[in-house]
Amino acid sequence: MSHHCRLLMLFTIFTQNFTDTGSPRCDTIPNLRMQGCSEYTSPNSSYTIDLDKELSNAGNTTNLGEAVQVKPQEITLKLRPGQPTQFTFQVRQAEDYPVDLYYVMDLSKSMEDDLVNLRKVGDVLAEEMSQITSDFRMGFGSFVDKVVMPYVSTVPAKLAEPCSGCQAPYGFKNELSLTGDTSEFSRTINQLQVSGNLDAPEGGMDALMQVTVCKEAIGWRDMARHLVIFTTDASFHYAGDGKLGGIVKPNDGNCYTTALDNTYTMSSELDYPSISQLNAAMRDNSIIPIFAVTQSEFSVYQAITSKVEVVDTAPEDVLVEYTAICLDGVRRPGTQVCEGLTLGDTVSFDVTVTGNTCPDSRTSSFTIRPVGFSEELQVNIEYLCDCDCEGSGIPNSPDCSKGAGTLECGACDCNAGHYGRKCECSSDDPTLEDSDNLCKAGNSTIICSGRGSCVCGDCVCFPRPNPEEVVKGTFCECDNFSCDRHRGQLCGGEDHGTCVCDEASRKSKCQCKAGWSGPSCACSTTTDTCIAANGETCNGYGECVCGACICNANSSYSGAKCEECRACPGKCQANKDCVECKAFGTGLTREQCDKCPYKVIPVTGDLQIPNGSERCLVPDNDGCSFIFTYEQFSNDTFVLYVLAEKSCPEPINPLVVIIPIVIGIILIGLLLLILWRVLIYLWDRKEYKQFEKDRANAKWEMGENPIYKPSTTIHKNPMYGK
16 A cells, blocks of 8 residues: 555545546545545544643642643644644643742852842842742852863962962852752852952853753752852853863763762863753753843742743654634734733643654654743654554455455455456566556656556556546547647537547547637638638638638738738829829829729818728829828729818928028038137147247256357466576
C-alpha cells in the first residue's frame, strides 16, 4: 500500500472487485462512492485527555504548596497528517504560590555602596513578599571574575588583597542557599566584603549559569516560582572572551558548584557561556531573571505575575498554532501572550496542532508550558498513518489468483514472485520481465500516461467520475473530453464535431462534421458571408477562411470583404473632372464633358453626405477648390452633389511677403557684421597678449659702438719716475 495513500487515509475495504475496472483505491469519498465502493475507512484527527486536575491555589490542595496552574496536564492526540485538531489549554497564576528568590550580586569594588543598600532592604523585602505568598525563600550568591590575567591581577599581593580592605577575587560563590530564614539572609549580607578586578566587564554570565543549573546547591524547589535578581554596575563577559586569558574550552552548561564548598570550581578552565546558551538553560529550568534592579523588587514581581506567555517544544514536522482568550474574552489568533493579570486570574489558549508527515516511529511527544512555570502540559502524539484493517488480512486468499497473495483491506498483497492487482502476474514469466516498460509510450517515463495501471504489461485505464468520459488508447494516451472547446462546448458541440483519438499523433483531436473546420470545429466552410458587392468572393483579392475574408498580403485591398483600397484612385479623384466641367464649365472640353455618364446636381447651403459615401475636396485648374459628394446605386450608377460655389484663396498682399524678406536680409547682415567684429577683436587680443609676453621676456644690456673714437687719449711718460 503506497505511502501517498497512507497520507490521504482513504482506502477501500472489503469491496474486493472494486479494482477490476482499474479504479484507484485511494481517492476522495465522493469519487469512491461514484465508482461503486461500498465500504471505506477515513479516520479523523482527535484527542483524549489523560490527566485533568482542576486548577487550584497553593493552599487548596492536599499537599500544601502544590498548586495546579495548568489544565489539562496530559493529553493524547491522534493526528491524521494534514488534518488539524484543536483543544483548550488553561493557565492560572495561583495565589499563595511558593516563591524561591535568589540574589546574584557583583561584589567588585565599585559595588560597595550597593552592598550597603542591600543590607538595609533585606528584611523589608522579605516582609513585602510575605504579603504575596506564605511560602517564600531567599538565597544569595556573589561573583567577581575569572582569577586569571587579564581579568584580575595575578601578582601574589594583589591576589590576596586586590584593594584596601577587599577579599581575594573569585569566580562565583553560593553565599547562602535558598532558605526561609530571612534573618540568615541579613546575617550573610552583613558579613560580606567586596573584591576587585582589572577590566570593566564582570563574570556575571558564569554566575548566572551556575545559579540556573545547580539545582541542589542553590536549593530550587520543583513546585515554586524561580526568580533570580541579577545586580551589577558593569557589562559582562560572554562566550569567546575566555581566550584572552588562555581559556579555550567552551562552557558545557553543567553544574560545578557543590553544596560542600559553594564555589564555582571550573571558573578558570571553562569559557564564559553564550547568551543563547544561558537563555536555553533558564528556559529549561523555569528561571525568571530580573536584571539591574534598582527599585523595589516587590513591584517587579507584580509585573512578572501580570503576564502569561506559553511556549512549546513541538518537533519540526508538527505545526502548533495558538489563539489567546484573555480576561476580556476576545479571541486573538496567533497570540501566545496574555497581560494585565492579577494573582488568581485564569486565561485560556485554543491550541491547534497539525501533523505534516508520517514519521517511522508513528509516535512522538512535546510539552506546552507557560514561561517561568514549572508545570507543563504533556502532549503525546499518535500518527494515523495506517488503516485499521491492516494486519487482519486473509493469507493465500482465493480472491488473489488462487492463493497468490493476502487479501487485506479489500486489496491483494502479493506473495513473492507475483504481482498485479489480483497477483495474476508471475515474475517467472520471461515475457513479462520489466513489464512496466511495456506500459510506457515511446521515450516516456510515465506508466500508462499517468492515467492507468500496468497489469502484466498492459495498460488498464482508470475510469472517470463522469461515465460519459472515457480514457482509452494503448497507453491510455487518448480520451473523449480533452479536445479543444468553442464557447465552452467540446469541439463546438455535437452539431459541429466529436472528440476522437488520432492514432498517428496519439492525441485527442476534434473530428469536424460537414460544413465545419478548425481545431475546435468552430469555423464554417460556407462562403456566403464573404461575397462582395461585385459578386466575387472577397472581391477577388482574398480568401474566405472560417466565414471571414483574409485579404491577400501582396494586394492593396482590405476591409471585411477586401473592397477598400487606400492606394487606388478613389471615387473623388475619378469623378472630379466630370463634376468640374458640368457644374462650373471649366476643365474638360465640351466634347469630353458630354461623355460623362453621371448626373451632377448643384447644391446651395449644407452638403449632406449619403450613407457609404464621402466628402470630396478637390482643386481645379484655376487654383480654387470645390466640394462634392456622391450616391452610388445598386446598378453601379452615380448621382453627384456639388456645392454651387468654389472655394478660392484670397489674393496675397505683396507687402506681407516683401517686408519680412527685407527685414530678414538686414538682420542676417547685422549678424554677419557683428560676428566679423567679434572675430577681429579676438584676433587683436591674442596678438596683444603675445606682444606683452615678448616684451616681458626681453633682456636689455649696455654696450658701446665698436667704431666710436673718444675725444681724449692718455699717454704715459716712459721717463716718469726715473
